[in-house]
Amino acid sequence: MKNVLFVGYGPSAVQAAKDLVGSLPADYRIVAITSNEGYWPPAALRAAVVPGWEDKPLACVDAAFPQDGRHVMLKMTNVVELRKNSVVVDKAHPDLGFEADEIPFEYCVLAMGSKYPYPCRPHPSSSFSQTLDDLRQTQSEVSRSQQILIIGGGPVGIEFAGEVASHYGKGTKEITLVHSRERLLDQSGWKEKLGRSLRGQLEGYGVRVVVRRKVVDAPEKTGRIEGGREFHLDNGEAIKADFVFLATGNAPNSDLVASFDSSVLNDSKHIKVNSAFQVEGYEHIFAMGDVTDVKEGKQYAHAKNHGSIVASNILALIQSPSASTASLKSYKPGSNLILVSVGPWGGAGQIFGFVPGAWFSALVKSRSLFVSDFKKLYNVA
Structure with a gap:
């Protein structure tokens, strides 16, 4: 063969x-x-926060693999x-x-x-059951933490902040998002209105957003810090946290x-x-x-x-x-588009130059996180 x-x-x-x-x-x-088994990053952040969502970003690759006898899957x-x-x-x-x-x-x-970094990707070589256990463990750690520090204000940091804030409610946890750049989503191609909308929604949930600052003593991985500790920004400010989420390093x-x-x-x-x-x-x-x-x-x-x-x-x-x-067939790069969730009922995006807000984002992405498309692709009911 x-x-x-x-x-x-x-x-x-x-x-x-x-x-x-x-x-x-x-x-x-x-x-x-x-x-690893099949993994769906768009749902991973909610799965790491909201009990009952841990199985949503997971699918066994076997169901998505051709089963006519010839083909071979090495898991x-x-x-x-x-x-x-x-x-x-x-x-x-x-x-x-x-x-x-x-x-x-x-x-x-x-x-x-x-x-x-985990949970956007599973831990290397994790089995289906181990990844489920990891996500449940992270849910527990987030639940037991009161002061949450998120390092990085790209889509991942924004979405994680939104998941925690929306699930636990305004004022329940002290959430701080630190971003080193001038504004949220300030990369070339994204309109200022997009970052402004997302920041406004986060702040509406009580999230403190700090821009133009770096955490100089960030930990090596996402997770709970028993008893909490202080982290320091490059301007000398100290932020106490008992859970840190790393949203950098892609x-x-x-x-x-x-x-x-x-x-x-x-x-x-x-x-x-x-x-x-x-x-x-x-x-x-x-x-x-x-x-x-x-x-x-x-x-x-x-x-x-x-x-x-x-x-x-x-x-x-x-x-x-x-x-x-x-x-051969030639590929034309896709258009510049994005939808960023802020919990299941919020978010904003940029599609063909337009910047839709929370209602559109919730309808298209935030409520479902495209889980049904993922399950369909992997032939999982």
Whole structure:
């Protein structure tokens, strides 16, 4: 069997596999390698705060995987080395026909996503049950804490602040969000009105928002601090907290590629791909999703579209191995859009230049966090 190998099995990879499975020649199969079960970051923050939500961002990858006998899912497995025509994994799977730890491929799809502190991503190599336990533990820690410090005022920090404030109610907990930049969401492309709306909603819940300041002695990970302690801003101010949430540190999960060929990474460590999602210099290796240098927001709506393009191009190359990149399907980066929740009934966004507020955000995203789309993609009822 010739292998079309996936490294990572997040939403973009699931979409690509679904598009491939019905059209692959009989001598080809999909081999998917994933260190975790399916995970849905948009629902993870609520799952870490609100009891009863812990199962919402989780799905077993088996249900989303083609089950016609040919294809192979290697769960709880890590790729430790990428080679030109094979990968090395951290364990053999003799029960699935892989006696050795090296797996050859005809085509490889790199879909490792991005690195972000827990709970935006599960702890590495966590099982389904362990991730459930972790989220319940975080819910308990948040419940027992009174002074919550959130470091980072991007979408993740804003959404976590909104989840805690809306779930527990104004004045119940002392919540402080510290952001190093001039205003919330002040990156290029986002209107000032967007950050202003989100800040106003947070402050309406009693959240204290501090901008243009850094926490100089931040802890290494999110979690409860028994007894509390003081943290210091770069202006000397002290903030006491017994729970700290880190909303910084988002980065492409490209270490595997860096050790293979660092020349295919840009300055921000994203993988350089062409319009067909082929990795620069390697026509048989594709990359998609958050790990790529595609000039668009790193969002599920875009990544899902990547999957269909990659699947189409792999099929084209199987049918005509000498096909040029010019003959493959080309991807046009998606529009600049975002929706940021502030609890289940608030939020704001920017869509095609418009800045809708709480009512629209609640209707489209905040109440559901697109959980039904995630479950449908992974074939979970």
